[in-house]
Amino acid sequence: MTDSLRVAALEVDIHLGDVDGNLARIRAAIERGAAAGARLIVLPELATSGYVFRDVAEATDASLTRDDPRLDALRETLPGGAVAVFGYLERGADGLYNSAIVLGRDGELGHYRKSHLWDRESEIFQLGDAAGAVVDTPVGRVGVAICYDNEFPEVPRGLALAGADVLALPVNWPFVPHPEGERAPETIMAMGSARASRLPTVIADRIGAGAGAERGVEWTGGTAVIDGDGWVAAEPLDGMAVAELEIQPGDKRLNDRNDLFGDRRTALYRPH
């Protein structure tokens, strides 16, 4: 059975440390995605806080606890049956986490703490204890991973095998030089991992270069919707990428003889 799922990935103009301002901008972005008819709305990593903190103390000032009523209040912006996924800077009992929340009209549906930390993140954040999450939602089983997580093939593969129908991927991709005419390397990896598991992937990234950079870090601007065949189905128009995805829960058939998961030779694979 093929379902159709309208999704939106939105850039958000995030200001470092301005939590209430960012929450207002997140609210506006969710409203915009909902108005476009999207039932799955994805926003960037650390959308409440920004990214380039000097140290734990400064990051702590921009953190929120998971039960902060300001996070919960964002559900008011969601139509019934719609789901939003966004990153936030979580203040946990034992330290800070780079986390994502999966929000429905009636409250939190799922939660994930990033488990592969990039560069200076390891000076700020604790490591999460799961390699992504699969969350049951009104729009299906939504996989969640954050940024660098997805560069480990084990993560999108594991989420697809665990039954994710679609992957929500909040990111902050710092710009890295790449050959002219090529897509950003993280995009190519996401196209490959999407196709490898027929796992549509909804990516929301930062934007900004030059004066728009955050303490000198420029962003790739990789917001995109990638379909289950690995193709870029939508890129941002005025900050929002919207696409209608075909979702085939659990169906990985490629032709009469091949099934992407059935063809796996699990007994032959090297243990992780």
Place this chain on the structure above:
Amino acid sequence: MTDSLRVAALEVDIHLGDVDGNLARIRAAIERGAAAGARLIVLPELATSGYVFRDVAEATDASLTRDDPRLDALRETLPGGAVAVFGYLERGADGLYNSAIVLGRDGELGHYRKSHLWDRESEIFQLGDAAGAVVDTPVGRVGVAICYDNEFPEVPRGLALAGADVLALPVNWPFVPHPEGERAPETIMAMGSARASRLPTVIADRIGAGAGAERGVEWTGGTAVIDGDGWVAAEPLDGMAVAELEIQPGDKRLNDRNDLFGDRRTALYRPH
């Protein structure tokens, strides 16, 4: 320590069923790669036989045993210290295999039987019992996989974790429609898997469309050298792609804080 390795991937004008003619063309291709200074020379899948067989009987007529002196004789074309990898149709004790041989000046260095079979291949070939191979050679540790094998993220990842410095990938990629301006999907997947494990990948594919098709199957023409960052370092010029690859045995550092293998959270990954 960074080593430099000159590699060549060559298209070969393979004729269905014409084993001796194909062996002569393989010989010429290896000689051409060697003359270009390549120390690792990769040719397509099933280079001795062609691909689109009607049935086992017809494929058997184009098969070779692993110890066929005509295969061994090809080593005469290799300069000392150089290595060739090519696909052949193997007649084993218990049936036919879609195999690859790794050949050095002094004889066979390694051998691999394809373990993920595409479409009608399952009517012709037996399944191999390894997910790729890693072969110690004079040019380093060469990973070997064949075509559809590489679309399973477990394969290139497993070979890199097992110590492969470079992946030799003989393929026969049938053309599949894809969006204008995009590379073939198999190429994108190979770029992604190369970057995910910093595993340079040397791809040798068929060519031919229209009258050059084999019983109606047209080929993508995906011959390419992909470097360890996942970029296409060389595409064919007159049938041969040559590049100088940087090889960093075992070194997966990305920056002062990140190591692509060290950052893996093996305890968190879903078992295969």
